[in-house]
Amino acid sequence: MFRYRIPCIYLIVLLAFTQTANCQQKVLTLKEAIQTALNNYGTIKAKANYINAAKANVKENQREALPDFNISAQHDYGTVNSQFGPLSGYRGGAVASSGPALANQNWNAAFGSLYLANVNWDFFSFGKAREKVKVAQSILNQNQADLVQEQFQHEVRVATAYLNLLAAQQIRAEQQKNLDRAIQITSVVVVRAKNGLNAGVDSSLANADVSGAKIALTNALDFEQTQANQLAQYMGIDPQNFTLDSLFISSVPKVINGQSSIKIEDIPILKFYQSRINYSDALAKYFKTFTWPTFSLFSIFQGRGSGFDNSYGAANMNGYTQNYFTGADPTRANYLVGVGVTWNIASPFRVHQQVEAQKYNSLGLKNEYDLVSQSLRNQMALSETRIQNALKNYREAPVGVKAASDAYLQKSVLYKNGLTTIVDLTTALYTLNRAETDRDIAYNNVWQALLYKAASTGDFGLFINEF
DSSP: OHHHHHHHHHHHHHHHHHHHHHHHHTEEOHHHHHHHHHHHOHHHHHHHHHHHHHHHHHHHHHHTTSOEEEEEEEEEEEEOOBOSSOOOOOTTOOOOOOOOBOSSOOOOEEEEEEEEEEEEEEEESTTHHHHHHHHHHHHHHHHHHHHHHHHHHHHHHHHHHHHHHHHHHHHHHHHHHHHHHHHHHHHHHHHHHHTTSSOHHHHHHHHHHHHHHHHHHHHHHHHHHHHHHHHHHHHTSOOOOOEEOTHHHHOOOSOSSOOOOSOGGGSHHHHHHHHHHHHHHHHHHHHHGGGSOEEEEEEEEEEEEESBOTTOSSSOTTOBOOOHHHHHSOOEEEEEEEEEEEOOTTHHHHHHHHHHHHHHHHHHHHHHHHHHHHHHHHHHHHHHHHHHHHHHHHHHHHHHHHHHHHHHHHHHHHHHTTSSOHHHHHHHHHHHHHHHHHHHHHHHHHHHHHHHHHHHHTOTHHHHTTO
8 A cells, every 4th residue: 555655646746736837827027018019019010010011112213213014915916007297196096007008908917926025224313212212221121110110119118007907906805804804893893883892883884894995805806807908909819818917016126226327319219210210301401402304324226017018009919928927037127225314394494393392391300309308308307216215105104004914903902891982993994005005106107107218218128137
């Protein structure tokens, strides 16, 4: 029998270890929550795809500078009746039939062919192609800056939701403790009232306190569920019950007054606003290139075949063949090489206003940049004040809890011995509950103040490096 006990003990130990490991795996750390959110959040995915689209757009604009090279071939079958007289093609209605001018209509038909190669290259346009590429590149830079600032803001949002949920869980726990105390008091009151040691109204007051504690607990649960839903939404996952890291309720940041190494102009939101200005400036430069002409190089090579012989005409109406291969075989060739210039002399008058409008857009974007910059400076100053105030409350909260706890214990003992009223006891209970709640909020507010500083300085490392 002893031989079979050892494997059973091993099995029990193994099961206990597995259960402990599973419990540990359920704890959601802040870093895990942030990473999950960055991987799943729809807005971040969308902005990443916008970057891919902008990259493709840059490549497309770079290749627009390449020369156009067109080739075409056609094989036809038809007549070549012609006549002297003017001809104007209206909406593409002209037919390119050419032949001798004959006295009468005939229906002699043969095969013909046309082969064409055409090259067009705008080899010089005063930087128009180059500036267009710069515009596309500025769009890419803007989308990249937009993604970076969205990721930064989402990190802050997730961290805020995480801390809010942790505070909600602590408030719910305090309300549960408050309900347990109220129930305990009620049981004492009922016993004393039945024994005639206290008035019957005391039990009514105690029951009212229990009812109030239950309502407070329900409200706390509702608030906790709301915060859990918010965190799940930011993480891009289904709502669930989260077990969070207890570090935020057991300690405060080690480095609370650290200074950011990021310059204010490098804060993600300001870099995004600067990228908008850069795009507007690049667009103004691109518009300005339309005031100048475009120089083009073009060349054409043509091959042509016909089933009509060179003797075909009024004297020889039989000088043609309906053999397909004769008509498809090119017997004549021509080429053309040239340089051209195109300049709409009215463009400078139109483009000038376009450039002016874009410059005003740039000034407007610069005004928005300055507004955000000033707001961030104010937030930086405020963040230092918030940290100092949060630390004061953090140091003061344990004092309040100790005093409230001593007062509740004293009133509880006095009431059990008939030396005080139920009103004094419930007042002490309320004071203790409020002090414990203030303590939990004070711990959480220190982390919230540090997070606010990280958000205002654009340096999330001030907050996340504490873990």
